[in-house]
Amino acid sequence: MxxxxxxxxxxxxxxxxxxxxxxxxxxPKQPWSFQSVKADWEKDKxxxxxxxxxxxxxxxxxxxxxxxxxxxxxxxxxxEVKKLAEEMEMSVMDTxxxxxxxxxxxxxxxxxxxxxxxxxxxxPGGADYTxxxxxxxxxxxxxxxxxxxxxxxEYFPGHVIAMPAPLAEGQVDYFDGTNATVKQMASxxxxxxxxxxxxxxxxxxxxxxxxxxxxxxxxxLLYFTKKRIWSDIKRKDTE
Amino acid sequence: xxxxxxxxxxxxxGKRDFLSGTTKAFGAAGAACACYPxxxxxxxxxxxxxxxxxxxxxxEIAEGDTKKVIxxxxxxxxxxRTQSEIALAAAGDKTVSIDPQTDAERxxxxxxxxxxxxxxxxxxVPIDGxxxxxxxxxxxxxxxxxxxxxxxxAPKNLEIPPYEFLDDNTIKIG
Amino acid sequence: xxxxQVNPNPSSKLEWFEDRLPLISFMKxxxxxxxAPKNLNYAWNFxxxxxxxxxxxxxxxxxxxxxxxxxxxxxxxxIQHIMRDVNWGWLIRNLHMVGASFFFIVVYIHIGRGLYxxxxxxxxxxxxxxxxxxxFLMMATAFLGYVLPWGQMSFWGAxxxxxxxxVIPLVGDDIVIWLWGGYGVNDATLTRFYSLHFLLPxxxxxxxxxxxxALHNRKVKSNNPTGIDLKKDTDFVPFHPxxxxxxxxxxxxxxxxxxxxxxxxxxxxxxxxxxxPADPMTTPAHIVPEWYFLPFYAILRAINxxxxxxxxxxxxxxxxxxxxxxxxxxxxxDKSKVRSARFRPIYKVMFWAFIANxxxxxxxxxxxxxxxxxxxxxxxxxxxxxxxLALPWIAKIEKTKPLPTSI
Numbered sequence: 001m002x003x004x005x006x007x008x009x010x011x012x013x014x015x016x017x018x019x020x021x022x023x024x025x026x027x028p029k030q031p032w033s034f035q036s037v038k039a040d041w042e043k044d045k046x047x048x049x050x051x052x053x054x055x056x057x058x059x060x061x062x063x064x065x066x067x068x069x070x071x072x073x074x075x076x077x078x079x080e081v082k083k084l085a086e087e088m089e090m091s092v093m094d095t096x097x098x099x100x101x102x103x104x105x106x107x108x109x110x111x112x113x114x115x116x117x118x119x120x121x122x123x124p125g126g127a128d129y130t131x132x133x134x135x136x137x138x139x140x141x142x143x144x145x146x147x148x149x150x151x152x153x154e155y156f157p158g159h160v161i162a163m164p165a166p167l168a169e170g171q172v173d174y175f176d177g178t179n180a181t182v183k184q185m186a187s188x189x190x191x192x193x194x195x196x197x198x199x200x201x202x203x204x205x206x207x208x209x210x211x212x213x214x215x216x217x218x219x220x221l222l223y224f225t226k227k228r229i230w231s232d233i234k235r236k237d238t239e
Numbered sequence: 240x241x242x243x244x245x246x247x248x249x250x251x252x253g254k255r256d257f258l259s260g261t262t263k264a265f266g267a268a269g270a271a272c273a274c275y276p277x278x279x280x281x282x283x284x285x286x287x288x289x290x291x292x293x294x295x296x297x298x299e300i301a302e303g304d305t306k307k308v309i310x311x312x313x314x315x316x317x318x319x320r321t322q323s324e325i326a327l328a329a330a331g332d333k334t335v336s337i338d339p340q341t342d343a344e345r346x347x348x349x350x351x352x353x354x355x356x357x358x359x360x361x362x363x364v365p366i367d368g369x370x371x372x373x374x375x376x377x378x379x380x381x382x383x384x385x386x387x388x389x390x391x392x393a394p395k396n397l398e399i400p401p402y403e404f405l406d407d408n409t410i411k412i413g
Numbered sequence: 414x415x416x417x418q419v420n421p422n423p424s425s426k427l428e429w430f431e432d433r434l435p436l437i438s439f440m441k442x443x444x445x446x447x448x449a450p451k452n453l454n455y456a457w458n459f460x461x462x463x464x465x466x467x468x469x470x471x472x473x474x475x476x477x478x479x480x481x482x483x484x485x486x487x488x489x490x491x492i493q494h495i496m497r498d499v500n501w502g503w504l505i506r507n508l509h510m511v512g513a514s515f516f517f518i519v520v521y522i523h524i525g526r527g528l529y530x531x532x533x534x535x536x537x538x539x540x541x542x543x544x545x546x547x548x549f550l551m552m553a554t555a556f557l558g559y560v561l562p563w564g565q566m567s568f569w570g571a572x573x574x575x576x577x578x579x580v581i582p583l584v585g586d587d588i589v590i591w592l593w594g595g596y597g598v599n600d601a602t603l604t605r606f607y608s609l610h611f612l613l614p615x616x617x618x619x620x621x622x623x624x625x626x627a628l629h630n631r632k633v634k635s636n637n638p639t640g641i642d643l644k645k646d647t648d649f650v651p652f653h654p655x656x657x658x659x660x661x662x663x664x665x666x667x668x669x670x671x672x673x674x675x676x677x678x679x680x681x682x683x684x685x686x687x688x689x690p691a692d693p694m695t696t697p698a699h700i701v702p703e704w705y706f707l708p709f710y711a712i713l714r715a716i717n718x719x720x721x722x723x724x725x726x727x728x729x730x731x732x733x734x735x736x737x738x739x740x741x742x743x744x745x746x747d748k749s750k751v752r753s754a755r756f757r758p759i760y761k762v763m764f765w766a767f768i769a770n771x772x773x774x775x776x777x778x779x780x781x782x783x784x785x786x787x788x789x790x791x792x793x794x795x796x797x798x799x800x801x802l803a804l805p806w807i808a809k810i811e812k813t814k815p816l817p818t819s820i
Contacts, residue, residue, distance in 0.1 A: 037677075065493050069289060093289065114689070118493065121680060122688035157698075197688075200496065200503040208676025214269055215672060219665035221262040226658045228258055233451055233650060266661075276501035280476050285498040 025155055027125045027132045030187065034194060037205040041195055043075035044176060049192020051172050052185045054088060054096070057116060060105070060163075063096035065117040066196050073199065109162065120190070120197035127190040129155065134186035137165035287312075292413040294405070297351065307356060307364075310412045314356035314364050315400055316373075317410070320384065324372075325349045328385040335387045338396045342385040345399055353402050353410065354386040359395040373397075443629050448649035449656050450637035452820045456530075457635070458663035459523040461656075464621060465664060466516040471614050473509040474558075481561065483607035485600035488563035489690045507679040513555055514682045515671045517705035520548060524740075529764055531752030532636040538744040540627035543620055545740045550617045552737075555703065557610040563603060564687030565697050571598045571606070573700060577713075580727040597693065640752025641816055648820055699781065707778030708771050712736045712797065714782050715790035732794065739801050746801055749808035756814040759807055767800045 033039050050071070053063065068085040069092040072078060085092045098105075102112040120126045132155040140152035140159075150160040167182045174180055194201070293310040295317050300306045305318040320328070328342040328349075346352055356364045358375040368374030371381040371389050381390040386397035402412040419432035431438055480499050482491040495502035524544070527533055533541035560571045575592055579585040594601030627633060637643065650656075674681065682704055686697045702710050716729035739746075754761040774793045780786040 065490075065497060067289075118688045122685050124685050198496070198503075204503065204507075204676055204679075208672070211672055211676060212669065215665055215668045218262075218265055218269060219662065219669065221258070221265055222658065222662040222665050225259050225262045226662045228256075229654050229658050233655065276504050277472070277476050279500045280502060280505055281479065282500055284480075284494070284500060284502075286494065 025157075027128045027155060029128055030131050030190075032127055032191065032194070034191075034201055034205075037209055039205065040202050041074040041199075042191075045188055045191050046071070046074050046195055047076075048172075048174050048176070048178060048184075048188040049190075049195070050084075051174060052167075052189040053116075053192050055172055056166055056185075057189065058096060059099045060113050061100075061116045062098035063117045063196055064115050066096045067094060068092040070199065074195065116193060116196070118197045120193045126197075127194045130190035130193055131186050133161075134167055134189070135183055292411055295410050295412065296408060297410060298408045302350075308412070310400060313400075315412060316352070316354050316356045316386070316397075318352040318354075318384075320350055320352055324384045328352075328383065331383050331385060331387065331389075335383065335389060335396075337388045337391060338394070340385075340387060340396055342387075345385050345387070345396070347402075347404065351410070352384070352386060353400065353412065355398040355400050357397075358382075358393050359388065359397065360391075360393040365397075443625075443652075444657075445651065445653040447629060447652040448646075449635055449652050450643055450648060450820070451650040451655070452637050452639065452648075453635065453656070454638055455663065456522070456526040456638075458660055459519050459526060461660040462519045462663060462667055463516065463523050466512060466519050467614070467617060467621065470509065470512050470516060471618070473505050473512060474611075474614065476505050477509055478611065481607075483561070483604045485563060485603050485691070488561060488603060492562045504675070507675045510683065511671065511674045511679055513558065514703075514705065515667075515674075516551070517555070519667070520551065521705075524548065525768065527636075528767075529754045530636055530638060531640050531747070531749075531754070533740075533744045534747065534752050535744065536633050537627070537636065540624060540633065541744060542741055543624040543627060545737070547617055547620050547624060548740075549737060550613055550620065552706070554610060554613040554617065555705065557606045557613070559703055560603065560606045561610060562687055563691045565689045565691060565695075566684045566687040566700070568598060568691035568693065569696050569700050570702060571602065574702075575602075577730050577733075580730045582727075636752065637820065638753060639755065639817055639820055641818075641820070643820065645819060701779055704775070704779075707776075708774035709733050709736055709778075711774040711778035711790045712794045714778075715787065715794040717782075717787060736794075736797060739798070743801065743804075747804040747808060749804075749811060749813070751813045751816065756816055757811055758814065759811045760804075763800060763803070763807065767797070770796045770800075 033042060033045075057063075068081045068090065071081050071084070076084075081092050085094070098113065098115075100108075100113065105111065105113045120130055123129045125132070133153060136154040136156065138152055138154055140146040144152065144159070146152055147160060150162055151164050152159055153161040167185050169182060170180050172180045172185060178184060198204075290311060293308055293315070295306070295308050297317070297319070300317060300319045302319050303321045303324075305316050308315050308317060325342075332341045332343075342349075345354070358365055358377065358380050360375065360378055360380055363375050363377035365373035365375045365380070365382055368381055372384040373382040373386070374380070375382075375393065378392050379390070380388060380393035382393075382397055383389050386399075388394070388396050400412050402410050405411050420428065423429040423432060427437070430436075477495065480491060480495045480502060482488055492506070495506050497503075499505075527541065527544070556570070556574060560567045575589055575598065578592065579589045581588060590596060592602070593599065594605060628635065634643075643649065684701065689697075701707075710733075713729045713733040716732050717725050718728075719725050720728060749757060749760070751757050754764055770793055774790070774797065777786050777790045777793060
C-alpha cells in the first residue's frame with residue numbers, strides 16, 4: 001500500500017501540472033519580490049504602479065474593487081491617500097472607475113473593456129503575463145496577416161490584440177524620479193495589479209510558515225504518541 | 240465476542256504521561272487558534288469599518304430643522320436649534336429627573352444638537368412629538384429639545400456620539 | 414422476553430438519562446470500544462480523513478454563506494468582498510476551495526483501498542453501495558459549488574453539464590429548462606444551485622451515518638489488509654486510543670500538503686478563467702471541468718460515434734454515468750471468494766493497471782477533444798469497463814495464494 005500512496009501522489013502531481021501548463025507561448029519569468037514568503041508589499045513600487053495604472057490604464061479600464069483608502073494597508077498615510085484622491089477629484093472611498101464608460105467602450109470597441117482588479121488571477125502566468133504582454137508589442141513578422149484593428153503582440157494568444165500598445169517611453173512622471181522606461185512601467189503596473197488581484201498575498205505567505213511549522217511539530221508529537229500507545233500491541237505480537 | 244476486549248489488554252497510559260500531555264496541550268492550543276479566524280469573520284468587515292466616520296455639511300440644515308444621517312449603520316439627529324429652543328433646553332436643566340444632565344454637557348455649540356436617534360429603551364427612532372420635541376413610536380418615551388428623556392420607559396437620555404467640528408460648517412461624527 | 418423498563422430508582426443522574434436516551438453508551442460503544450482489527454495499515458486512515466474533510470467543508474462553507482450573495486449580479490463581487498473585506502475571508506474561502514479538491518483526493522484513495530482489499534465483498538455490499546452513493550452526491554455538490562463564484566468556468570461548466578440532461582429521450586429538453594428555471598443558465602439557476610449546494614452536504618452527512626452504521630454493525634465490522642474474517646478477540650483492539658491516535662496523526666500529516674496549498678497555491682487546482690465574470694456571450698477557448706471530474710469527462714467525450722439509433726451524445730452520457738454506477742454492482746461482478754489483492758496475483762496486476770488507466774483518463778480529460786486524444790480516450794474507456802467486465806471470468810481462472818488462518 002505504501003507503493004499505492006506514493007504512486008498516487010506522484011501521478012497526481014504529474015497530471016495536475018500537465019493540466020496547469022496549458023499556455024501556448026513560454027512567458028519570461030520576472031523576479032517578483034512578492035514571491036518570497038517573507039515579502040511585504042513595497043510601498044514605492046505600488047506607488048509607481050498606481051501612477052501608471054491611474055494615468056494610463058484607467059483611461060480605458062477600471063479597478064472596481066480598489067479604493068484610495070486601500071492604499072493605507074500598504075503603508076500610505078491617511079494624508080497621502082487623501083491628497084492622491086483629491087488630485088483625481090475622488091473621495092478616498094470611491095472605487096477606481098475607468099474614464100471610459102461601458103457605453104462609450106461598446107460604441108468604440110463593440111464590448112465593455114475588462115476590469116483589471118483581478119486580471120492577474122484571470123490569466124495564466126499572472127504578473128509575468130501582464131509584464132510580458134505590456135512589453136510584447138512588436139512589428140508583425142513578415143507574412144503575418146495583421147488586421148487593421150489589431151496590434152501584434154508576442155505573448156497574446158493568437159498574437160493579434162485589440163488593445164494598442166499602451167505604454168511609451170517617459171509616459172509617466174514618477175514621484176521618485178525613476179526613469180519611466182516601458183519595462184519599468186510594465187513591471188510597476190504588473191506589481192500593482194498583483195496587489196489589486198490578491199492584496200492578502202503577503203499576509204497569507206507570512207502566516208503560512210508559522211501554520212505549517214506548527215502542524216509539522218504537532219505531527220511529530222502525534223507520531224511519537226502513536227508509537228507509544230501502539231507499543232504494547234507490537235510487543236505482544238512479537239512475544 | 241470481540242467487543243469484550245478485556246481491561247488488562249488495554250494499557251493504562253495515565254494522565255501524567257508527559258508526551259501525550261504535551262501533544263494534547265499543543266493540539267488543543269492549535270485548535271483554539273484555528274477557531275479565531277472563523278469567529279472573527281463575523282465581526283464587522285473592512286467595508287463596514289471603513290464607514291467609521293460620517294461627515295455632515297451643516298450649511299444645508301436651516302435653523303429649526305433636523306437632519307437624519309447614518310453613522311455606522313445608526314441614525315443620528317443633527318438638529319439646528321433656534322434661540323428659543325436653546326432657551327427651552329437650558330430651562331429643562333432644572334426639570335429633567337430620569338437621567339439628569341445639563342444641556343451644556345450635551346452640546347459643543349448650543350445651536351447644534353448631535354444625538355443618536357435611537358431610543359434608549361429598545362432602539363426605535365423617535366419621531367416629532369406633540370408635547371416634547373421627540374416621541375418614540377414604539378413605547379411612548381418622550382425626549383426634549385436636548386434629547387433628554389422626559390417620560391419613560393426609556394431609562395437614559397439619547398446618546399451623544401463622538402463628534403468634532405472640522406470647521407464652522409462641517410462636523411465629523413465618529 | 415421480559416419487557417425492559419427504566420430503573421425507577423436510578424443510582425445516578427447519568428443512569429436516569431441513559432435509561433431515557435442511551436447516548437453516552439452509544440458513543441462509547443461506537444467511538445471508544447468499537448473493536449477494530451489491529452493490523453489495519455495507513456490506507457485505512459482515509460475513511461476518517463474523508464469524514465473530517467466533509468466536516469471542514471460544511472464548517473467553512475457555513476461561514477462563507479454569511480457573506481456570499483447568490484445573485485447573478487452580485488455573486489462575483491461578493492467573492493471579492495470575502496477575499497478583501499471579510500476578516501479572514503480569504504483564509505476561509507481558500508480552505509473551502511482547496512478543501513474540495515483534497516476531499517476528492519482522500520475519497521479516491523479511500524475507494525482505491527476498498528478496491529485493492531476487496532472491501533466491497535460480502536458482507537460489505539451495502540456499506541460499499543452507500544459509499545458509491547456518497548461519491549455521487551459529492552460530485553453533484555462539488556459541481557454545484559463550482560458554479561457559485563459565477564466566473565466564466567462556473568457559467569460554462571454549468572451550461573455544458575446541465576445540457577447533458579437533455580439527452581434523456583422525449584422529456585430531456587423540458588427537464589433542462591425546468592432545472593435552469595429559464596431558457597439557459599441564468600440568475601434563477603444560480604440561486605437554486607446555491608440552495609442545493611447548501612442542502613446536499615447534509616444529505617451526504619446522513620448517508621455517511623448509514624455508511625458508518627453498516628460498518629459498525631457487529632456482524633460486519635472493518636475489513637483488514639489480509640481480507641480474511643477475524644475470529645479471535647485478540648485480533649482486535651479498541652478504537653480508542655489505538656485508532657483515535659493513529660487517525661489524528663494521519664490528520665496532521667494530511668494537513669501539511671493541504672495547508673501548504675491553502676497558503677501558497679490556493680488557485681493552483683482551479684482555472685484562471687473563473688476570475689473572469691460570467692459572460693453568456695463568450696465561451697472560453699478551452700472548457701475543462703475541475704480535475705476530479707477529468708477521468709469521467711474523458712469517458713464522456715470518448716463516445717463520439719452512434720450505435721444504431723442511439724446517438725453519440727446520449728451514449729456518452731450513458732457511458733459516463735455507468736462508469737461510476739458500475740461500482741454499485743461490483744460486489745456482484747467480482748465472484749472471487751478471496752478479498753485482498755495480496756492473495757490474488759492476477760487481480761493485483763489488474764488493479765494497478767486500472768489505477769494507471771484511471772490517471773491516463775484524467776490526463777486525457779484535460780486535453781482538447783481532437784486526435785490522437787479521442788482515440789486514446791476510446792481505448793482507455795474500453796480498458797476502464799474491461800476491468801469490471803473481466804472480473805467474473807478472472808474469479809474463475811485465478812489461482813489465489815493460500816490464505817492465512819489468522820493475522
